[in-house]
Amino acid sequence: MFSKSKVLITGASTGIGATYAQRFAERGHDLVLVARSVDKLEANAAELRQKTGVSVDILPADLTTEAGLHAVEARLRDDASIGILVNNAGSNVGGTFVTQSIDDLTNLVTLNATSVLRLSHAVAPRFAEKGEGSIINISSALAFAPEWQTSVYTATKSFVLLLSQSLQAELGPKGVYVQAVLPAATRTEIWNFVDEDKRPPLMEVSELVDAALVGFDRREAVTIPHLHDELRWQTLETVRQALLQDTGHTTAASRYLEAK
Numbered sequence: 204m205f206s207k208s209k210v211l212i213t214g215a216s217t218g219i220g221a222t223y224a225q226r227f228a229e230r231g232h233d234l235v236l237v238a239r240s241v242d243k244l245e246a247n248a249a250e251l252r253q254k255t256g257v258s259v260d261i262l263p264a265d266l267t268t269e270a271g272l273h274a275v276e277a278r279l280r281d282d283a284s285i286g287i288l289v290n291n292a293g294s295n296v297g298g299t300f301v302t303q304s305i306d307d308l309t310n311l312v313t314l315n316a317t318s319v320l321r322l323s324h325a326v327a328p329r330f331a332e333k334g335e336g337s338i339i340n341i342s343s344a345l346a347f348a349p350e351w352q353t354s355v356y357t358a359t360k361s362f363v364l365l366l367s368q369s370l371q372a373e374l375g376p377k378g379v380y381v382q383a384v385l386p387a388a389t390r391t392e393i394w395n396f397v398d399e400d401k402r403p404p405l406m407e408v409s410e411l412v413d414a415a416l417v418g419f420d421r422r423e424a425v426t427i428p429h430l431h432d433e434l435r436w437q438t439l440e441t442v443r444q445a446l447l448q449d450t451g452h453t454t455a456a457s458r459y460l461e462a463k
């Protein structure tokens with residue numbers, strides 16, 4: 204009998220990841236839920252098993268540690284029934300570049316960027332060999348916002364966007380689908396570090412995930428649920444490709460040639 208592929212979701216204890224878990228369970232997919240909070244993972248798993256009848260494993264792991272990354276990589280390599288990876292776990296650090304500690308920033312890069320790289324790399328060879336499989340990477344609309352002074356978070360989310368687009372270009376022809384999802388402000392616990400009166404208007408998390416799954420079903424490479432005017436993204440892509448084409452010269456641009 205045809206069975207739906209199992210979905211491994213990181214950051215599945217709360218927020219966007221927990222909502223993805225709910226939606227994939229409702230679609231009949233078995234799940235592997237990853238996060239640090241064992242109690243929350245167990246509660247989510249029990250509820251999903253009871254409500255939907257799917258099988259739900261929990262895999263507690265801290266994705267800023269070598270042990271945590273290794274455990275999830277091993278599961279992705281060894282469990283051939285996993286056909287969808289959702290790289291959702293992510294965080295932010297309060298303060299500015301000069302006030303944030305280098306330890307906090309290094310952990311942020313490990314969680315938001317390195318874990319996406321390592322888990323994608325653990326699963327991609329198997330997916331490519333099989334000619335099927337999907338990777339959903341949660342980036343952020345802040346990937347476009349270097350001027351918002353969220354420097355390292357912005358840089359990690361740009362990395363996730365560019366990695367996703369590059370992997371889609373490389374693995375798409377081999378039958379693997381890679382989607383970058385770019386939420387803007389969405390109501391989850393990630394906003395706890397910002398005072399309530401300083402938070403922007405927030406989209407409800409169920410609306411965000413349902414829209415992102417429409418993009419997934421359409422096999423969109425980049426999905427930006429909060430963006431109403433799709434033409435803005437298409438224009439940015441067109442300009443980016445034209446800019447890239449214009450870097451093929453062998454002489455420096457005239458503006459850099461000193462007047463002799």
Ligand SMILES: NC(=O)c1ccc[n+]([C@@H]2O[C@H](COP(=O)([O-])OP(=O)(O)OC[C@H]3O[C@@H](n4cnc5c(N)ncnc54)[C@H](OP(=O)(O)O)[C@@H]3O)[C@@H](O)[C@H]2O)c1
Binds near residue numbers: 213344387392
């Ligand atoms: N909400 C927004 O406005 C927004 C906008 C753009 C992008 N995003 C992105 O969406 C993703 C999900 O965030 P969210 O808004 O749903 O936030 P959230 O409610 O705070 O959820 C974050 C998830 O990541 C897990 N996590 C955090 N640190 C971890 C670690 N070291 N190891 C393993 N798991 C860890 C958390 O679980 P534990 O604490 O149990 O480990 C939790 O399940 C993130 O990548 C975030 O950057 C969110």
